[in-house]
Amino acid sequence: MTEESFPSEAVLPDAEATEALGARIAVLMRPGDLVLLEGPLGAGKTTLVRGLVTALGGDAGEVCSPTYVxxxxYAVRSGGIATVHHADLYRLRGRPTAPWDEVGLGDVIEDPTAVTAVEWPESWEWLGGQGARVLRVRLDYRDDARTAAVGWETDDGA
Structure with missing residues (x-):
């Protein structure tokens, strides 16, 4: 799969479709990539990460929302990716600057063998790693389904 064949928008009628989108995103991932997940509560951000982790060889049963921790x-094994780090910054919303050390995010985004997925990144100036490829996913509700808008923020996204 290439960036050209990847949909910039998708309708996700159920949780299975959201997990499937995560699996499609997994195909595009390289070690060091960042996936920024935006959207309201319950939009499917953690469900998408479950699909990503599963497609990269991890255990879907281990994936849960890290809101409190x-x-x-998650250990994975695919294409040089050994770990998926999953941060949920919901509880840190409204702070003038993100306490990266408190979360441990500063260390994990520099992990050259990992993909890092971050829920609720929009409240802070992003402090991504040097040269990291960044994929932004915006999940939302429309009628009886969820929607996703997906796009690379970097020039070398495919």
Whole structure:
């Protein structure tokens, strides 16, 4: 799959479709990539991460929302990617600057063998790693389904 064949928008009628989108995103991932997940509560951000982790060879049963612990890491085995780090910054909304050390995000985004998925990144100036490829996913509701808008923020996204 290439960036050209990847939909910039998708309708996700159920949780399975959201997980499938995560699996499609997994195909595009390289070690060091960042996935920024935006959207309201219950939009499917953690469900998408479950699909990503599963497609990269991890255990879907381990994936849960890290809202209270802020950061979870899942062992995977695919294409040089050894770990998916999953941060949920919801509880840190409204702070003038993100306390990266509190979350541990500063260390994990520099992990050269990992993909890092971050829920609720929009409240802070992003402090991504040097040269990291960044994929932004905006999940939302429309009628009886969820929607996703997906796009690379960097020039070398495919």
């Amino acid at each position: 802020l950061l979870e890491s």
